[in-house]
Amino acid sequence: MKPIIKLTPATKAILVGALGNFVLSVMKIIAGIVGRSTALVADGVHSLSDLLTDTVVLFTYRISQIPADDNHPYGHGKVENIGSTIIGIVIITVGGGLIYESWQSIQAETQQVPTLVAAIVAGLTIVIKEGLYQYTHLMGKKESSPSVVAKAWDHRADAGLSLATLVGISGAMMGYPILDPIAAVVVAAGILHVGYVIVRDGIQDLMDAGMSESKALEITQFINSVPGVIRSHDLRSRKVGGDFLLDVHIQVDREASVTEGHQVAEAVRRRLIREEPEIQDVMVHVDTEDDTNFEPIYQVNRGDLIRLADPVIAGTPGVAERTRIRTHFHYGRIVLEVYVRLEASLNREQEIQTVQGLKKRLSALDHVNEVRVYLETE
Incomplete structure (x- = not known):
C-alpha cells in the first residue's frame, strides 16, 4: 500500500x-x-x-x-x-x-x-x-x-x-x-x-497569473543560451498548483530543416524542465523569422507552389525528373528549392544552360521571390 x-x-x-x-x-x-x-x-x-x-x-x-x-x-x-x-x-x-x-x-x-x-x-x-x-x-x-x-x-x-x-x-x-x-x-x-x-x-x-518579470527574464536568457536558438519571444506562463506551464516562440536559422528545428525546440523543452524544478511542461513554437511585430501572410502554400512549378519543370528540355521541392517562407518572401536529375546525354555546357533556363522560368512564377536549383547525381 x-x-x-x-x-x-x-x-x-x-x-x-x-x-x-x-x-x-x-x-x-x-x-x-x-x-x-x-x-x-x-x-x-x-x-x-x-x-x-x-x-x-x-x-x-x-x-x-x-x-x-x-x-x-x-x-x-x-x-x-x-x-x-x-x-x-x-x-x-x-x-x-x-x-x-x-x-x-x-x-x-x-x-x-x-x-x-x-x-x-x-x-x-x-x-x-x-x-x-x-x-x-x-x-x-x-x-x-x-x-x-x-x-x-x-x-x-x-x-x-x-x-x-x-x-x-x-x-x-x-x-x-x-x-x-x-x-x-x-x-x-x-x-x-x-x-x-x-x-x-x-x-x-x-486566473493564470504568470511568473514574475525577473523570473521570466531569467528564463528568456536561459532559452537564448541554448545552441540553435537565435532569440526567443512571446514567453507566456501560467501556474498549475505549485508548477508552471510555459509557451514560448524560438527563432532558428531560416535554412534549418523541420527536423532540425524540432531538435532545437526539444532541447529547449528538456533543458528547462531539467534545470527549473517548478516548470512542469513547455510548449515551444519554432519560427524562422522574427514575427514579434508583424504577422506574415502568404497567398499560397506548399501545395500551390508545387502545382505551379511541376509543369514548368516537366516542360524544360534536358530535365529528366524532379526529385524534391522545398519551400521557404521568410519575411513575406517565398524561396523555392528544386532538386532535379538531368538527362545523361547532356554535356557540361548544356547542363549549365538547362539549369539557368529552369531557374529563369521558375522565377517568373507568381508569388516566387527566389529560386535555387540543385542537381541530383544519383
Whole structure:
C-alpha cells in the first residue's frame, strides 16, 4: 500500500509544524481563557488557522499528485489553488471576528487583567515558534523547496505576533489592562493580512497569473543560451498548483530543416524542465523569422507552389525528373528549392544552360521571390 504522503524531509517539516500548531492552539486558547487574556485567545485562534492551512496543504498536495487524465490533461494542480483560496477566506472571517470581539473588549468599562499563566504561555510560544522556524528553514533549504522556506518564515512571523501578545499581557499585568485587547487587535490584524495574502495569491493563480518579470527574464536568457536558438519571444506562463506551464516562440536559422528545428525546440523543452524544478511542461513554437511585430501572410502554400512549378519543370528540355521541392517562407518572401536529375546525354555546357533556363522560368512564377536549383547525381 502506498503512503498517503511521501515523507521527504520537507514534508516532515510541514507535519512537525502542523503538530506544533495544534499543541500551541490548544495550549494558548485554554491558557487565554483561564488566564483572562483576550490577546492570547486571539493568538491561539491564529495558531488554529495555521493548523487548518497545514491540513489543507497536505490534503490538496495528495490530490495534486494524481496523474493527468483525459478530463484533466494538465493534471490536478489547480486543487491546491482552490484549497488555499478557501482557507484564506476562512482566515479573513476569523480575523474579522477577533477584531470585533477585541473592539468590544476595548469599549467595555472595565478590562480583565491577565494572570501569570497567560504570560508564561505567550513566552513559551515565542520559543517554540522560533525553534520551528529554524528547523523548517533548514529542511526547506536542504530540499530546495521555496514553499517550505516560506512556511518557515510564517513561523517567524507567528513568533513576532506572539511577542506582541506577550507585550500586551505584560502591560496589562503592570496596570494597563487595555493593552491586552489592543494586542489582540494587533494579532487579529496579522491574521487578516495572512488571509488576504493567501486569497490574493490563490485568485491570481486561478486566473493564470504568470511568473514574475525577473523570473521570466531569467528564463528568456536561459532559452537564448541554448545552441540553435537565435532569440526567443512571446514567453507566456501560467501556474498549475505549485508548477508552471510555459509557451514560448524560438527563432532558428531560416535554412534549418523541420527536423532540425524540432531538435532545437526539444532541447529547449528538456533543458528547462531539467534545470527549473517548478516548470512542469513547455510548449515551444519554432519560427524562422522574427514575427514579434508583424504577422506574415502568404497567398499560397506548399501545395500551390508545387502545382505551379511541376509543369514548368516537366516542360524544360534536358530535365529528366524532379526529385524534391522545398519551400521557404521568410519575411513575406517565398524561396523555392528544386532538386532535379538531368538527362545523361547532356554535356557540361548544356547542363549549365538547362539549369539557368529552369531557374529563369521558375522565377517568373507568381508569388516566387527566389529560386535555387540543385542537381541530383544519383
